[in-house]
Amino acid sequence: MSGPVAVQALVTGLAAGAAYGLIALGFTLVHRLTRVLAFAHGDIVTGAVFVAVLAVLGTMPVAAPFGLGAGLAFAAVAVAAGALLSVAVYAFALRPFLPRVSDVPGFLIRPSGDVLGWVAGGLAAGLAVRELLGLPFAQQAYALPDPLGAPGTIALGGGITVPVRALEVLAVGLAVGVTVERILEVTGAGAVMRAVSDDAGAAALLGIPTERIVLVAFLLAGALAGCAGLLIAPGAPIGPQDGVLLGLKGMTAALLLRLGSLRHALLGGLLVGVLEAFILASPALGPTWADVVVLALLALVAALRPRGLLAT
């Protein structure tokens, strides 16, 4: 691989990775509070995008550039739809199987969650989301317009050109991810969330409304999924069925370094994105290998080092 190609792969990989980082961030947030692995999270990414397409562009979208108003509306609907879908999945498919701190403080109705229950619940919810969206959007993939606009490339000198879009995605993705991570690490809201994730029973005893905190976490995770969808979807033709793979890549990012750490989730996203981009850019390999390698990595890490490669 020549130098310019490698630099270009690095930049596009970092851009994709910033979006994966947002998926991983939501996944991590939800995992920290409930110990759930959110199997439907990837379907929420594409689900949010296609709900926005349905609301703003209709069932036959074309990739004509957005006006300013339509672009903003599209982005707002996608983020809101992601948040609502995420809460709906939690309420209907996960919550019935999770241990719950009851109204009586410190008294656990069910001491441990029903693992098989919430695993199956998450998988079923994801399947339902992508199949229901498959009804109006029956094609395998759609080319979607880009709310970020700005086509074209920038020459960096030395024969290196990178797409403007990649730089925009990288900037937006990192800005959103780092902002959320900082808010949760530094502010009181973050401290409350950490308290619930450390010991939900004790947090409830202290008067923290644990149920509401969990709900907020799913809301935030869904909004982040919607953001990730906005960044990823216009990059290449995409269909409702592509959500699972995006979710699995986000999970790889979340598990890769240290499961439960928001910062490591963002970093893991960048690593997965760059790994994928280099496989895509090498002539001998290509897109199938990119998927296969990331999925194999996930299968290995989940089975052998589920707390992450950096975990002690």
Place this chain on the structure above:
Amino acid sequence: MTEAARDLYLLVAVLGLLPAVSLAGMPVLAGSAFVAVGGVGALQLERAGLPIGGAVTLAVVLGALAGAATGALVGRAEPPFVALSTWALAWLAYSALLGFPALSGGAQGLTRPVVDHVETPFGVSVTLTARVHLIAAAVLCAAVSVLVARVRRGPAGQDALALRDDPELAAALRVPVLRRRAGLLALAGATGAAAGAGIAVALGVAAPADVSPLLALQLLAAAIAGGRNVALAVVVIVAVPRAAAQLEDPAAGAVLTAALLLAAVALRHFVPERRARALPAVAPAPAPPVAPRGLVAHGLHVSLGGREILRGFDIELVPGEIHALIGPNGSGKTTALRVLAGELDARGRLEGGPVARTFQRVADLPSLAPRAQVELALRASDRVPLQAVLDAVGLAPETDHAARAQHVLDLTDDLLPVARVVATGAPVLAFDEPGVILPATVLAPVLRELADEGRAILVVEHDLRLVAAIADTVTVIDDGRVIATGPPAAVIADPNVQEVYLGA
């Protein structure tokens, strides 16, 4: 009729997946990958020049190997991560088939003639019609049913139930965790591949779309439903998809699968499951005495999460002696116990053992009858007959069944944890805060008897009165170090001990 054969072949895959999912509690989602190995494998091997019979056989072997490898991979993982890892494998197989047309024949898949004459090794030529497939699938179903029933009733099934109920306790009772999980998944892999190969030959095609991860979800739903009642598995894998096909809407089947999966997990607790009985009694062999063997630890160091928990811990457990380890909360008692039991690695010298341990919490295997639990541990020892264990925990030999049953009931309530560790045949037995689960008056005579038979006994406690009454030697640990060791009276009188432990 071809459709019926296909349904029956799928049922074979479900039946093979049952022990892993329902007995061992592993949410295995790689079922579609195993079916792919069988279908694509058989047709590719035939293209490579093998006769179809040989190709199918070899594909099933490959499926078994893939299953065993998957089992070895996820053998140590917790159930949610088993699901995640196998879900990734299902998508890996599907992505690879879609992305590498040379492997899968592209979207159209690999094809072969549907009606085919096959020379069997017995000199008879068979024409593969739909009827032949239906019979073959039915025979395969019956054979796998019998096999699964045998697994369920045998040691493997009991080990699987123990792994589902309490993996930590199962490991402490020496259940061969990795081997069992690999074995159960090898069965799932072989039957999945057989199903895939059967379907590919019956339909004359193996296409990626038929082994999408949706199939993995259907197989899992059927295996969960079938865990309580096999008829429910038939409903999930055959009846409902057929009904959905009548709707002629491509999404209907998938949405229905989602609903079925949720229904299967949500409703499974309403179908009762019998507690597995003990295996048929084996004629008792004369009990060889437990080889007296103690345990010596010297200068053990352990750090957890960057904090040094043990800093030069010494202890000597002597056969025939009850040794108490006491110390304030957070002093390193439990960590020391875990190191001695081989659950944690430590720097330092550790000789002797092995150690079998009990847990501080109430640990039970609700799916196994008490006697079955003791037998589970006995299999690890392979030495001591059941009666010897019952004798050792103070249950006299019984002549009539009613009285014995009563004793086994007693065992459930009080002495079952003790009976389980005795049954492992370990020369060193460690009890983690037994005062939580047993009153001292019950415990003390039993421990004394176990020690008198030549075992080394370690009791980790913070109840000093209990310890003073039953121990021969007391070791006090504080902040990861031993601060006193000796006879109970001397240790209690030790000023150091009074200061850190009694707060005097």
